[in-house]
Amino acid sequence: MSETQTNTDTPLLSVRDLKVHFPFRRGSLLNPQKGVIRAVDGISFDIARGETLGLVGESGCGKSTTARAIINLVSPTSGDVKVDGVSIAGMSDAAMLPYRRRVQMVFQDPFASLNPRMTVGGIIGEPLVVHSLARGRDRKLEVLRLMELVGLNPRFLNRYPHEFSGGQRQRIGIARALAVQPDLILCDEPVSALDVSIQAQIINLLMDLQQKLGLSYLFIAHDLAVVRHIATRVGVMYLGRIAELATAEELYAGPKHPYTEALLSAVPVPDPELAAKRQRIVLSGEVPSPDVYYPGCAFADRCPVKIERCLTDRPALPNKKHAAACWVREEDVQLDQRSV
């Protein structure tokens, strides 16, 4: 079988030991400082066809940078991103074009990501032009079909983004991503800027589209409540690393990492009796700066169950279905040799 053929055993997306470090210089002429921001610091995960991986963590933990590296908007410092087993590292622009069609992105702020001077028809139809997929009347018909698919009234074809609500603008962004018939959509906080009732509508739309079109999603959010209904599996990120990776069911029923426990304790529970029993874990301190190198677990400073080893030895995420990078909670956690 050729490398470009679809192999159902190969994950659609495979990310291995991905690091994205941003070197910086600051300070004064007399006291210059050089350093590196470890935005993403050695993460690995797969996404299968038709699956949704939720990627969750506080602001600045590296979620968007992960998505940007997958779509090649930033260059990885090291590690590998493969689609259907084919690595994108070092691909020429021409070789990247079909890849860009297969992997699309939907952004958090649907207003900032849509060109205000283009009509909805122009915005949704643009990728069809870029990828030479449809022209003239065919293009218009395809745009109208896409508008209906995402629940937009086709009569609004010639309207501008500012004439739509936040939820409708996000539908435009989704239709634009769908125009090239992608396999995987990277959804970077697609509902964070929307009201709660509208959030549910957009999540339902994404799930409905997944059913109809067999799409895979990487769904980024900063809280666990948002990904609960859409994610098949969830990765919890902390300071550029994955603290815990599990199926959504396992993670919500029994989180292993103390950081996941703290995040989950903040998720509202609809049942008042359960809510009364639930103890809220309030973490002390802030997420540490990604420009400091932590030899041990990056969460150790804020961790309520840390032991001495957590400060000195970096735990690697065990390679199994439900895994946490935690010396205290996980029996078969190993020393992460790669980062020493």
Ligand SMILES: Nc1ncnc2c1ncn2[C@@H]1O[C@H](COP(=O)(O)OP(=O)(O)OP(=O)(O)O)[C@@H](O)[C@H]1O
């Ligand atoms: N181009 C860049 N140059 C330097 N630092 C960057 C760059 N892009 C991101 N960072 C830094 O990398 C870290 C991770 O940023 P990233 O945007 O990936 O986090 P995030 O989890 O998506 O946060 P948010 O939810 O706020 O978007 C942050 O400290 C950020 O300031």
